[in-house]
Amino acid sequence: MSSTTGEKLELILDAAYDLFGSNGFYETKISDIAHQAGIAKGTVYLYFKSKEELFMAVTRRDCEHFLGGLDTNLQNCSTMAERLLVIAKHHSMYYFERKHRTKLFFRTPNNDPELMDYMKQFMLRYMQAVEKVLTEGGVSQPVWCAESYIGMLDRIRMDILFNPEFPIEQLHERTDFVARLFLEGCNHSGDHQDQIDRDNSQEGESQ
Amino acid sequence: MSSTTGEKLELILDAAYDLFGSNGFYETKISDIAHQAGIAKGTVYLYFKSKEELFMAVTRRDCEHFLGGLDTNLQNCSTMAERLLVIAKHHSMYYFERKHRTKLFFRTPNNDPELMDYMKQFMLRYMQAVEKVLTEGGVSQPVWCAESYIGMLDRIRMDILFNPEFPIEQLHERTDFVARLFLEGCNHSGDHQDQIDRDNSQEGESQ
Amino acid sequence: MSSTTGEKLELILDAAYDLFGSNGFYETKISDIAHQAGIAKGTVYLYFKSKEELFMAVTRRDCEHFLGGLDTNLQNCSTMAERLLVIAKHHSMYYFERKHRTKLFFRTPNNDPELMDYMKQFMLRYMQAVEKVLTEGGVSQPVWCAESYIGMLDRIRMDILFNPEFPIEQLHERTDFVARLFLEGCNHSGDHQDQIDRDNSQEGESQ
Amino acid sequence: MSSTTGEKLELILDAAYDLFGSNGFYETKISDIAHQAGIAKGTVYLYFKSKEELFMAVTRRDCEHFLGGLDTNLQNCSTMAERLLVIAKHHSMYYFERKHRTKLFFRTPNNDPELMDYMKQFMLRYMQAVEKVLTEGGVSQPVWCAESYIGMLDRIRMDILFNPEFPIEQLHERTDFVARLFLEGCNHSGDHQDQIDRDNSQEGESQ
DNA sequence: AATGAATGAGTTTTCATTCAT
DNA sequence: GATGAATGAAAACTCATTCAT
Missing domain, CATH: 1.10.10.60 (Homeodomain-like)
Known part of the structure; x- marks a missing residue:
């Protein structure tokens, strides 16, 4: 064997x-x-050595896999818009494919400082990967932008977690949508003129 | 007694x-x-009746409190921009003030369908509250926009969770930033020099 | 119940x-x-709180019982010779009556400093009780005499431990013998013919 | 290898x-x-074959070593007094030199009949070696005398066990003392002033 | 209603022993 | 003979829950 x-x-x-x-x-x-x-x-x-250590090893492998895959995917594209889309696709697909393994993140052993530390580092490394894309794209305040973008993407994960029937087609649309929303904001994210109109009047109101 | x-x-x-x-x-x-x-x-x-039921009750009270407070806060403002900012402030302050109680969300009892169901409903109700604001503001695709906005805000919560020293001043700036980013997108969110400065100092931290 | x-x-x-x-x-x-x-x-x-603590409590109760009984028995006699005999009787009878409980002393939990300490104190207290009798009797070097006397008595315990059939009649004779041996030394302890007879029969057993 | x-x-x-x-x-x-x-x-x-068997072998080797050494030491002396002193020195030195190996006797595997049997035989053989010396010296009741003598000596071992700082100088004095006490009894064992002095200092320690 | 002593099912972890290489 | 990876029985201890008072 x-x-x-x-x-x-x-x-x-x-x-x-x-x-x-x-x-x-x-x-x-x-x-x-x-x-x-x-x-x-x-x-x-x-x-x-212990159940905790095994959990730690599992988490580490999963996170490294996530970040490694992201790096690989980012290599094949050049513009910031492309890259942001790649990030979004990677994030949503990674967790969509693992939709039955989501407890790894939400039901972790308590008070394990080593695990907490690793998770913190993981979040930082992910954020920095996104930040790099934004900085190279000339975006200002890339750190908070990166954090926010990841937050938008992670919400997709939450939706998948709470709705195991989440259809794959919707996943793609949602991913595209998030990438566009991030770039243009909600005022520009609708293609139709009437939305732009409303948006304009809205701009006027808010000043 | x-x-x-x-x-x-x-x-x-x-x-x-x-x-x-x-x-x-x-x-x-x-x-x-x-x-x-x-x-x-x-x-x-x-x-x-059981430990699970008690946890359920605690969760329910907390979530209802969150949603109730949101409603209250939304009543005092009229424009969408104001309302979005109120939502952002509410979200970030609520969890900032409860930064030592964050395990309520991340270390929940496993496989309790009733809890899962309630959480799903809570997320839906929160999303619908935001959606309503967006719809009334004429934003297209308000559901996904709402989800994304909440995701951006929830990332603040994650940052607080993993960094208990998160300074309150940064919280306000971050909140404002997220609201603006959501409205205008990243291409328009960094026009002011002072924001660039803040961002630069943030960049330093992240390395 | x-x-x-x-x-x-x-x-x-x-x-x-x-x-x-x-x-x-x-x-x-x-x-x-x-x-x-x-x-x-x-x-x-x-x-x-733990198995060790329970063992400690059992040991403590047993040792205190032993020392308490010794004190009580010593109160009814005045001369040193009488007292030494009382000590010998107490020691041998105590362990004879508990001949099936002897593992309490020989199979103790390892490396429990509290237990080691208590045992040390117990041995000291026992020795001091004997020492007092000797000192009052005008015996010189009462500490080493006390230790030696206890050693002689404890050998009876060992014999009981390794020979569960140890007859009670022999116990009394042996006890008397030890007390006399301690007082007079081996050169003076075999003056009577009946004792020699007994001893001979004992020699036969041991071959 | x-x-x-x-x-x-x-x-x-x-x-x-x-x-x-x-x-x-x-x-x-x-x-x-x-x-x-x-x-x-x-x-x-x-x-x-098993852990128990290994322990048995270790015990056996140690005990045979003890008895063999005793025999050797006894060959170089003729009078009973000399021989008793040799026995006392052998016993106390053997365990003094092995003071860090004392768990071999006190933490033995439970309920192993073979081990119990061997220990019984070991005690018998040791006793008989002492008995022989006493019989040849014309001591009456040599069996009980031998048992008692061994008991006195074994108490030294106990003192060493519970007091790892036991000084080697005291060991020699104690050994001499025990041999004399055994021969003459406590009434005759304190005739010399220097011994009384030593004893007094010992008394101080025990309080 | 309030209590808290009693319960016992349940899980991690250890380690003597085996056996394929 | 020598190895050490694999095994699985065994036991201390915890804690949600019950129920007699």
């Missing part, structure tokens, strides 16, 4: 990702993970 | 809000809540 | 004394103790 | 003696022993 070095490690990480992601940290038993990985309970502890 | 009807109920809800919010659902013991409320453990079960 | 305050505490201590004493610390399960006490496992933890 | 037959056996026994002796049976892991012996865990099981 164990032909390759590290095979068991992968089996455990995969099983843990699946179960932590589906049921959350507290509702997942080590024995479940071992069972799903097809190994014995004790074997898990040959690779991870 | 019990002078007013429902007094104990409030004591329990307050203690539970405090402890669930600080430590999360799984790390909070009923006995801790009872102790903090100054009552006996068994008494909690006179008011709530 | 629970009529008196502290009843359960006694039940637990009695059961723990019995089982720790018979099987040693490591071979005794908390569930066994609870079962023998007729209570639930969790109840043990209402009274004792 | 294995140049001599039985080399590994010795490595294991040495490591096991060290660790069992320092930490006791239950607190010592086979993997620790293997690690300290510089071999693999599985290798231990090529030499010993």
Whole structure:
């Protein structure tokens, strides 16, 4: 059964990702993970010192995967608009494809400083990747813009989380929409003249 | 000992809000809540059938409070821009003031369908409140705009959560910024030199 | 079932004394103790924070009982010779009556500093009680004499421990013998023919 | 790596003696022993069927070493008084030199009949060695005398165990004292002024 | 209504032992 | 013979919940 070095490690990480992601940290038993990985309970502890450490490893792998994929995707495009769209697609697709693993983020072990720290770093690195795109595009206040853009995208994730039937077609439209909204603001995000009209009158009102 | 009807109920809800919010659902013991409320453990079960139900009640009270406050705040303003700013202020201040209670959202009991359902409804109601403002302001695609706006605001909450030292002054600027970004898009949101300055100092932090 | 305050505490201590004493610390399960006490496992933890703490309490009760009984017995006699005999009787009878509980001393939890400390204090207090008798009797070097006397007596305990069939009649003779040996030394302790006879028969057993 | 037959056996026994002796049976892991012996865990099981058997072998080697050394030491002296002193020196020095290995005796595996039996035999053989000296010296009731003498000596071991700072100088005096006490009894053992002085200083310590 | 002692199901983790290489 | 990865039985301890008072 164990032909390759590290095979068991992968089996455990995969099983843990699946179960932590589906049921959350507290509702997942080590024995479940071992069972799903097809190994014995004790074997898990040959690779991870504790349940927390295993969760940490799963989280790390997932986050690194996310950021790595983002980098790759960003390499194939040049304009800022393209890049922002790539970011949006990556974000929404990544979590859409993993819509059944969303508990990884929302049901984490409590008060683990190492995990908190890693999550903070992850958020920072993601933000900085977006910030870089914006800075190169000449956008001012790129940090807050980046944060906001990510927030808009993450709301898609929330919608997916709370609506598992979220249709894939809508995902694409929503993604495009968010990218445009970010660039142009809500006053310009409607293609029709009447909207522009309303918008103009709105501009007048608000001053 | 019990002078007013429902007094104990409030004591329990307050203690539970405090402890669930600080430590999360799984790390909070009923006995801790009872102790903090100054009552006996068994008494909690006179008011709530289970730990989950108590968590549900705490969540419900918190969410209703949030939405009620939003309604109140929206009543005092008329233009869409004003209203959007009010929404942003409400969102950011609400969670800033409760920055030590953030586990209420991130460490919730697992797989409780009733809770999931309530959260879904809450998100919907919040979104509809924002949507109404946008619709009345003539914004097209108000649903997605509302979702996106909330997402931008919620990112502020995330930043507060992961950075408990988040300064209140920055909170106001960030709030204003988000409202403007939403209206005008990133291409128009950085026209003023002072904003550029702030952004630059922020850039420094992020490296 | 629970009529008196502290009843359960006694039940637990009695059961723990019995089982720790018979099987040693490591071979005794908390569930066994609870079962023998007729209570639930969790109840043990209402009274004792850990298995070690329970063991400590059992040891303490036993040692205090031993020293208390010694004090009581010493009150009824005046000469040093009488007192030394009382000490010997007390020591040998105490452990003879508890011959099935001897693991309490030999199979203790490892590396518990509090327990080590208490045992040290117990040995000191016992020695000092004997020392006092010797000092009042005008014996020189009472500390080392006391230690040695206790050592001689404790050897009886060892013999009982390794020979559960140890006959009670021999216990009395052995006790008398030790007291005399301590006073007079081995050169003077075999003056009577009947003692020689007994000793010869003992020699036969030991081959 | 294995140049001599039985080399590994010795490595294991040495490591096991060290660790069992320092930490006791239950607190010592086979993997620790293997690690300290510089071999693999599985290798231990090529030499010993179980942890208990290994402990048994360690105990046996230690006890045989003790008895063998005693025999050797006894060969160089002729009078009973000399021999008793040799016994006392051997006993006290043996355990003084091994003061950090005392758990070998106090934290033994529970309820192992073979071990119990061996210990019983060991005690008997030791007693008989002492008994022989006494019988040849014309002492009456040599069995009980031997037991008592050993008890006095073993108390020294206990004092060492509970007081790791036990000074070597005191050990020699105490040993001489015990031999004299055994021969002459407490009434005759304090004739010399310098001994009284020492004893007084000892009294001070015990308060 | 209020209490808090009692319960016991449930889970992490350890470690002696095995066995394929 | 030697290895060490894998196993899984076993036990301490927790804590939501109950119920007699």
